Amino acid sequence: MLKISTWNINSVRLRMPIIAEFINSRSPDVLCLQETKCRDAEFPHKDFHALGYRHIVINGQKGYHGVAIISKKPIELLDKRDFCEKGDARHISAQLNIKNTAITIHNFYVPAGGDEPDVTLNPKFAHKLEFLDEMSHWVRKNKITQSPSILVGDLNIAPLENDVWSHKALLKVVSHTPIEVEKLNAFFKAGEWIDALRHFIPEPEKLYTWWSYRAADWAAADRGRRLDHILVSDYFANRLKKLEILKEARGWERPSDHVPVTIELSI
DNA sequence: ATGGTTGCTTGGCAA
Numbered sequence: 271m272l273k274i275s276t277w278n279i280n281s282v283r284l285r286m287p288i289i290a291e292f293i294n295s296r297s298p299d300v301l302c303l304q305e306t307k308c309r310d311a312e313f314p315h316k317d318f319h320a321l322g323y324r325h326i327v328i329n330g331q332k333g334y335h336g337v338a339i340i341s342k343k344p345i346e347l348l349d350k351r352d353f354c355e356k357g358d359a360r361h362i363s364a365q366l367n368i369k370n371t372a373i374t375i376h377n378f379y380v381p382a383g384g385d386e387p388d389v390t391l392n393p394k395f396a397h398k399l400e401f402l403d404e405m406s407h408w409v410r411k412n413k414i415t416q417s418p419s420i421l422v423g424d425l426n427i428a429p430l431e432n433d434v435w436s437h438k439a440l441l442k443v444v445s446h447t448p449i450e451v452e453k454l455n456a457f458f459k460a461g462e463w464i465d466a467l468r469h470f471i472p473e474p475e476k477l478y479t480w481w482s483y484r485a486a487d488w489a490a491a492d493r494g495r496r497l498d499h500i501l502v503s504d505y506f507a508n509r510l511k512k513l514e515i516l517k518e519a520r521g522w523e524r525p526s527d528h529v530p531v532t533i534e535l536s537i
Numbered sequence: 538a539t540g541g542t543t544g545c546t547t548g549g550c551a552a
Binding site: 394426524 | 546
């Protein structure tokens with residue numbers, strides 16, 4: 271079995287106590303983090319080593335973005351791809367070998383896209399759409415899904431109607447606009463990815479991984495969105511065994527606004 | 538319709 275988790279941590283240094291809490295209770299083989307928000311030299315390697323994770327690859331930058339793959343078993347760094355050539359730390363990939371099977375793990379932090387869903391008024395929204403187009407091109411050109419591949423991360427889009435608390439209320443809110451959903455679906459199609467979360471919990475059940483910091487009472491309002499995703503290539507179609515979306519982590523001490531998502535795969 | 542919070546860093550952005 272392979273147990274892999276993804277979590278937008280919103281500052282890895284600040285969140286180390288709850289990362290330890292998560293690791294001690296769930297103990298994934300591989301933990302993928304987004305929004306680490308520190309330079310590579312500032313990454314808390316020692317804390318992860320002490321928790322039993324000695325194999326770490328990181329793509330960090332000062333203050334913004336940043337992704338990491340943290341593993342109990344040896345992993346090999348494959349790539350840190352600069353989508354849209356902006357120098358942002360939004361992707362890292364690594365290879366994990368289990369029982370003579372080479373598994374590629376891609377960890378993404380897709381641009382949030384700002385507040386205004388208009389490419390002419392908002393360059394951040396244009397960047398987000400361009401980033402998604404480039405992802406589709408990349409997955410097709412490099413035949414990413416023709417070998418055993420797992421893609422995780424904060425894709426900053428909730429594609430399905432029940433991936434948000436109100437489809438109608440969010441149609442003009444960045445993360446759920448039709449153009450973003452169309453681009454993300456094009457990416458899904460380009461790789462023939464399997465949506466692992468919806469494999470376990472199909473529509474029309476509501477499914478969220480993020481709750482805003484701005485709600486007075488996030489749990490009572492429960493106005494969430496499914497922004498975090500795990501996609502697997504065809505190799506894993508009959509190997510998906512278990513899913514956990516750890517909603518309670520949103521209520522932990524000094525939480526991230528995202529919660530950890532974990533799947534188990536048989537290899 | 539608007540404002541609400543958090544993190545990085547100390548003045549505003551970005552989310």
